[in-house]
Amino acid sequence: MEAILYVSHGSRFAAACYEAARFVEQCKAAIDIPIQELCFVELAEPDIVTGVDRCVAQGATRIIVVPLLLLSAGHAKHDIPAALELAKQRHPSLEIVCGTPFGVHESMIDIIIDRIGEHPTPLDNESMILLIGRGSSDPDTKRDITAIARLLKEKTNVPHVDICFLAAIHPTLDEGLEQANASIYRHVFVVPYLLFTGVLMKTIERKLEALPVSHQQWHLCSYLGYHPRLVTLIQEQVLSLSLAKKEADSKGR
Known part of the structure; x- marks a missing residue:
């Protein structure tokens, strides 16, 4: 059976x-x-x-x-x-x-787009996406997140998609937030590439709350979820x- x-x-x-x-x-x-x-x-x-x-x-x-x-x-x-x-x-x-x-699959790109679409602010030519991965010492992790970011940029036609990681790989979450904060983009859509809630999601929320006031609008999207x-x-x-x-x-x- x-x-x-x-x-x-x-x-x-x-x-x-x-x-x-x-x-x-x-x-x-x-x-x-x-x-x-x-x-x-x-x-x-x-x-x-x-x-x-x-x-x-x-x-x-x-x-x-x-x-x-x-x-x-x-x-x-x-x-x-x-x-x-x-x-x-x-x-x-x-x-x-x-x-x-699940890996690098078109359906995963569609899920990210669905999560961004849940936000009342639409993507436009003044927007960027910051994709936050969990991170791992395995080199395939950065390769796959980079591939997902590239496909996401192609599918949304957003001007810029950047990546960062919560552990083990550079750029770190702090580095990713700093780079986005220094960018020219008015809207920063933060997408946690996480399957479930937990400590890592809380970490992202805390870091965003601590950001200094700037010209940018930060939009935290839901984690991917099931x-x-x-x-x-x-x-x-x-x-x-x-x-x-x-x-x-x-x-x-």
Whole structure:
């Protein structure tokens, strides 16, 4: 029997875990697979191995692991595979296939545009966007955020899109805010490229509140959140992995 195990980052903020759980309920309603469970990489329960155990206890013989992560960095490349290897040792006959984070995808650009569009002030030729990533020591993080910023600029035709990071990479949040503050743009749309609320979102809010008065108008947009477009991306990924399994089975006969 097939199962889906959704792997969220995890947070000490109960609201963040609740957001993930509510999103998984939306996915369950949209995907016709009998067993679907949620687990977390860190900071919340159940952990990944426990999530696998719960799927197996319900009769799962094959698990599609769906990382609820924005980009492919340390969690996707190391932490999730390591936990799945431990789970595999507990359940040697279990088949586990792992999907990928959302990554650089046109739907992610559309989500950013949707979040900016929720603000009453429209983008114009006096506007810039400051895209704030979580940050990681993995070099792919900066590459991917840079690619997203480029696609965002092309799709919105806004004069300038800049990037900064909350940890591990330059430019830092302070550097990004300083550069935007020194820019010629009247409107600065700040977009937290984050999937859920929590400490990092509070940090951005606090930094913006501390900015000196200037000629600019700062517009803090909502973090990405578990947008309905993500349900479609997950549907596509699960379908692709399921079809790959069926094709492999047919060739093996």
